[in-house]
Ligand SMILES: Cc1ncc(C[n+]2csc(CCOP(=O)(O)OP(=O)(O)O)c2C)c(N)n1
């Protein structure tokens with residue numbers, strides 16, 4: 001079994017591994033911001049601190065043969081699905097060790113063996129592609145499902161409406177997961193979206209639409225598992241809205257000065273990692289010493305990945321012609 005599949009199996013079985021993976025995502029993203037500031041990440045990058053429960057919850061509810069599309073804010077989903085920190089950071093820093101050889105960058109991650117279809121820089125673009133992947137699962141008569149992760153802003157894009165309509169008409173095995181992190185770029189949701197509950201948009205397409213707390217990993221696992229089961233058993237698509245919050249700005253060095261005062265603190269009180277940590281302790285699943293041990297292991301893992309990637313060469317120029325078909 002590959003390392004990626006082992007990492008995948010861990011979180012599908014064990015809540016302690018879910019805690020560890022959420023910490024890994026947080027630590028990884030914090031480090032990516034530092035590396036960006038140091039000039040070691042070219043172009044742009046979008047981090048997902050605060051949204052870890054969504055990423056880990058989704059991955060825990062799926063099988064590696066299911067397929068996932070997601071956005072440019074996809075580092076967390078990629079790590080949750082099993083991509084190693086080395087191959088993810090290698091992509092972000094444009095090094096040969098990256099999952100697609102360092103030519104994709106932060107926004108174009110992919111690894112078919114864990115079901116990660118390319119992540120998309122174009123808002124909403126992954127939605128019809130997930131419907132297409134679901135059509136493949138349906139035609140091939142596997143009981144695999146496709147899942148699209150996209151932002152709240154994406155639900156104002158034509159591709160969202162076309163994708164959901166087609167999925168419903170063809171009864172495709174697909175789950176649409178909207179990460180409602182309250183912002184599209186620099187605009188709060190009420191400035192761009194005329195309804196309060198995005199999940200209500202499902203009504204137009206004759207599919208169930210439900211809203212859940214995206215800061216509670218146990219809730220996310222349960223909600224996504226239910227929708228996946230519906231799709232797997234031939235009962236068609238579902239739209240899930242998971243309410244969450246991005247701690248960082250939209251991208252690059254955005255410090256989010258447009259956020260109302262106190263908003264970040266309110267969300268941080270319900271931090272998905274801290275809340276889950278407390279719950280695991282209340283249940284007697286996690287001790288203080290185990291917690292610090294896990295934190296140490298994770299931080300060390302990320303530091304090792306940073307060193308490994310720094311020592312990996314950049315792709316050769318001619319590699320831009322690899323994987324081009326005429
Ligand atoms: C079709 C298209 N229009 C505009 C953009 C520029 N753009 C990049 S991210 C973004 C905001 C999307 O917000 P949301 O879907 O909520 O995702 P989030 O960044 O919050 O995860 C916009 C408008 C784009 N990449 N693609």
Ligand SMILES: [Mg+2]
Pocket residue numbers: 151152153179180181182183184185
């Ligand atoms: Mg958003």
